[in-house]
Amino acid sequence: MGDMTNSDFYSKNQRNESSHGGEFGCTMEELRSLMELRGTEAVVKIKETYGDTEAICRRLKTSPIEGLPGTASDLEKRKQIFGQNFIPPKKPKTFLQLVWEALQDVTLIILEIAAIISLGLSFYHPPGESSEGCAAAQAGAEDEGEAEAGWIEGAAILLSVICVVLVTAFNDWSKEKQFRGLQSRIEQEQKFTVVRANQVVQIPVAEIVVGDIAQIKYGDLLPADGLFIQGNDLKIDESSLTGESDQVRKSVDKDPMLLSGTHVMEGSGRMVVTAVGVNSQTGIIFTLLGAGGEEEEKKDKKAKQQDGAAAMEMQPLKSAEGGDADDKKKANMHKKEKSVLQGKLTKLAVQIGKAGLVMSAITVIILVLYFTVDTFVVNKKPWLPECTPVYVQYFVKFFIIGVTVLVVAVPEGLPLAVTISLAYSVKKMMKDNNLVRHLDACETMGNATAICSDKTGTLTTNRMTVVQAYIGDVHYKEVPDPSSINAKTMELLVNAIAINSAYTTKILPPEKEGALPRQVGNKTECGLLGFVLDLKQDYEPVRSQMPEEKLYKVYTFNSVRKSMSTVIKLPDESFRMYSKGASEIVLKKCCKILDGSGEPRVFRPRDRDEMVKKVIEPMACDGLRTICVAYRDFPSNPEPDWDNENDILNELTCICVVGIEDPVRPEVPEAIRKCQRAGITVRMVTGDNINTARAIAIKCGIIHPGEDFLCLEGKEFNRRIRNEKGEIEQERIDKIWPKLRVLARSSPTDKHTLVKGIIDSTHTEQRQVVAVTGDGTNDGPALKKADVGFAMGIAGTDVAKEASDIILTDDNFSSIVKAVMWGRNVYDSISKFLQFQLTVNVVAVIVAFTGACITQDSPLKAVQMLWVNLIMDTFASLALATEPPTESLLLRKPYGRNKPLISRTMMKNILGHAVYQLTLIFTLLFVGEKMFQIDSGRNAPLHSPPSEHYTIIFNTFVMMQLFNEINARKIHGERNVFDGIFRNPIFCTIVLGTFAIQIVIVQFGGKPFSCAPLQLDQWLWCIFIGLGELVWGQVIATIPTSRLKFLKEAGRLTQKEEIPEEELNEDVEEIDHAERELRRGQILWFRGLNRIQTQIEVVNTFKSGASFQGALRRQSSVTSQSQDVANLSSPSRVSLSNALSSPTSLPPAAAGQG
Secondary structure (H helix, E strand, O other): OHHHHHHHHHHHHHHHHHHHHHHOOOOHHHHHHHHOOOHHHHHHHHHHHOOOHHHHHHHOOOEOOOEEOOOHHHHHHHHHHHOOOOOOOOOOOOHHHHHHHHHOOHHHHHHHHHHHHHHHHHHOOOOOOOHHHOOHHHHOOOOHHHHHOOHHHHHHHHHHHHHHHHHHHHHHHHHHHHHHHHHHHHHHHOEEEEEEOOEEEEEEHHHOOOOOEEEEEOOOEOOOEEEEEEEEEEEEEOHHHHOOOOEEEOEOOOEOEEOOOOEEEEEEEEEEEEEOHHHOHHHHHHHHHOOOHHHHHHHHHHHHOOOOOOOOOOHHHHHHHHHHHHHHHHHHOOOOOOOHHHHHHHHHHHHHHHHHHHHHHHHHHHHHHHHHHHHHHHOOOOOOHHHHHHHHHHHHHHHHHHHHHHHHHOOOHHHHHHHHHHHHHHHHHHHOOEEEOOHHHHHHHOOOOEEEEOOOOOOEOOOOEEEEEEEOOEEEOOOOOHHHOOHHHHHHHHHHHHHOOOOOOEEEOOOOOOOOOEEEOOHHHHHHHHHHHHOOOOOHHHHHHOOHHHOOEEEOOOOOOOEEEEEEEOOOOOEEEEEEEEHHHHHHOEEEEEOOOOOEEEOOHHHHHHHHHHHHHHHHHOOEEEEEEEEEEEOOOOOOOOOOHHHHOOOEEEEEEEEEEOOEOOOHHHHHHHHHHOOOEEEEEOOOOHHHHHHHHHHHOOOOOOOOOEEEEHHHHHHHHEOOOOOEOHHHHHHHOOOEEEEEOOOHHHHHHHHHHHHHOOOOOOOOOEEEEEOOHHHHHHHHHOOEEEEEOOOOOHHHHHHOOEEEOOOOHHHHHHHHHHHHHHHHHHHHHHHHHHHHHHHHHHHHHHHHHHHOOOOOOHHHHHHHHHHHHHHHHHHHHOOOOOHHHHHOOOOOOOOOOEOHHHHHHHHHHHHHHHHHHHHHHHHHHHHHOOOOOOOOOOOOOOOHHHHHHHHHHHHHHHHHHHHOOOOOOOOOOOOOHHHOHHHHHHHHHHHHHHHHHHHHOOOOOOOOOOOHHHHHHHHHHHHHHHHHHHHHHHOOHHHOOOOOOEOOOOHHHOOHHHOOOHHHHOOOHHHHOOOHHHHHHHHHHHHHHHHHHHHHHHHHOOOHHHHHHHHHHHHHHHHHHHHHHOOOOOOHHHHOOOOOOOOHHHHHHO
């Protein structure tokens, strides 16, 4: 379908173009073919055809400085001619498709067949009414009306099957809808800066049109194709399109082509948009894949985005996850990588299903044997041909009973409960400022044992203000009085700050009266500009005098330089460079300093050491960031070699050092305390210096004075974890991370190393589950490596958001604590549901089984069983999965990866309640008719009317389930099961609703539900027995679990199944766990099979002409998986993850990446 829509899209655009082509100086086709060229070819083509980029701007009727006029009609026309900037998504599945999928369920199919056979037989009347003598069992009072009603049971089963299918399909449909809503919300969140009518505005990416002048800066993900007009030091990572991890330097005269979907790694600039949507380079790829590939492509980009600067260090990352990650992401759309919870659930569901199958088979066999022996052996009846239909009808009835046992035993509500719980949580987490991009991240978060957080903006408010300064040999403890500063120094200072900062950074007047001024752009620069304003100076005139176009050369800030410098040309043709950056780095390059009279004097290393001791360290110990501002003059002749950075950024003259305060967010210390109480270690990873970091860590409560902990700088950390050869060793990391609380002056690579080290560590008995926060482009690898990556919604770059699982829309650490709470809540909701569900399963199966064996007929009829199945599966999953979280969830330690789903306490509850329910039901079954003085319902003939006796049993059973549903709200053995019940309206509605429907079924259900109406006193008895569940629940809670050693836990992931890296991809899943223990020979055999499979897939892919790359990628991941398997079989080899941690020993898997 996708291809269709896209080609329509094209032809429409082509038609438009032929009619409007003349309005603009170039057609869409021309621009598209231009964008397909690279580097020098493109430059030549622009020169030959258009002249230069300015000429293209003129043809597109736009101004490089002022942008588009931005009138509605003009924008509309551009959209018409050049297309819109969005790619039509894949069509969602229709409701009917979902219904069809729900119908594929095996148990339902068996039931449908049985029901249809039963229907057919009920309409078949044998000739010659001699069937009375066929079977003794039929001797009951079967009047004509009853025989006519034989079809009702079959019809009722079909009806209930339809019900189940519709409910399932509806749930899938709403889930799909929510997911799409989420996707579109994420897409709307993405805004981009363009210039329109000389105003810089932020518009949603979809609004960008051809001819727009877009401002691009470090960390952006380019939303459309364009030509570079002007800018400085722009470097782009084009690996998402070309696969080359080297950064490409852009310049007007060498390579002006900017392509959509690529990442800006350094620098800033402006571009004129030349192609949008399906005509941009990424759009063309999507079109080739058919829009279906769209989601995968996005994920693909995420998987391949590599940090070029750290490419060498990241090599292991690429081989360990590159290929497989892509493959996983490819599979993502069809089958998410199993999360811990899903793994445990799948295992449990399989175990329960097997047990149910065995039970139902035995039930059918016993029923059939009993009937044949009784009829043909004991009563010595001959098999008469005219009696065949009657006998077949009996057998079908037995078969239906068997299938019903199976239906009740299989917990098909499990996946439903997980989905509902996750979808509900995700929706509610939006309110708590968590935008969840991958559903299972929500549940993983509940198991988190470590959080590695950034400092700036996450733990602190990200409102920078200068509070101390060292100017002209004086250390001011607050902002100095302007009159006390020498005029020369003041002028230099104002110029240095105003010019040497991004011109997009500004301080705007407050929105509300009395509020703080708004800081726009880079917050550190905002702090410095604020300092200029505090000194009663203004930076605007300086900037208007020296507009951005006139800047001679800019060295932008990056994580290697840790400083920013701008070169300008002075009126006398000489050059001046202003620099600012981390004080210990910039001071090292200063050889002079301005004294009190504004004259430079010599600044020797020993002066510097003294300054560090007297000024910088005291500032840092107050938790301030120290920034040094400096300048240097160059002669005009000879012009310096600007590319030789080491010579240029040297011999500076220090103007001043300022201490910038970034106050801790008021809610953070409390949030961190909650984390620590919940058994989660919070670590701070920051680029700041160690004293500042330590001061802030103490303020936040990450470290408490007097504790045994480590605060390291990146250099020291690297020294400790590497051996003599400079390779990272896991044992060394294991010595450090348990005590490490603060990692200062760290590079993005250090962050990634730390996260990987903690995850791969086998130091603790539980594998650590790590969450990481990040905002910068360079945090991408760490965010991807972590179990849960949080990106900052406000300060975060697009690259970080792409790599993350959850986006914090308010950049606040306390939102992470909310995510932990929701994650644990999901886990608990599933456990509550399981506890309830399994009780019902155990009871229903045993009742049906024993009833069938003793009385030849299940006390609970097929339709009744399906109704019970509906309440306990679908409704209960809704009721129990939507419990809101409480603070008490944060009082326990994380569960960890191999904690069983069903704890001992839950097992005690399940068995305890099952005992109560079974005792009562069997009492009612065998002596109930005496207690209530009614006719016995046992041994009724084939089509006899429903008995009150069996109706009472059915009704009591449902009442017990309803009250047990209230018990199931607590799983840790709490006493008060009603606690907070009214906070969950869904739960109350469902319990009351089920009760109401039950009344209707019993009183008016009649033949289809095999119910006879009951008297009021009988009803009261049923409800009374149900209420007994609550009392019994209290009795069970009194029994200490520790005494019940014999109780087994269920649903745990054993260590064996934890494949290295937890990356059980689809291919490995095909290899069963048991088989995994087989010898190596078989593994080679699997490997061979896998190869053949891949080859077949490649051939098919070629035939269908779909993404050939996908198949190749899969090939490489298969190779690496077969290696995983090989590793498992030979314990002597290091696990794959270790083998990959050193760039030198890349196994063939990496070669497969080729």
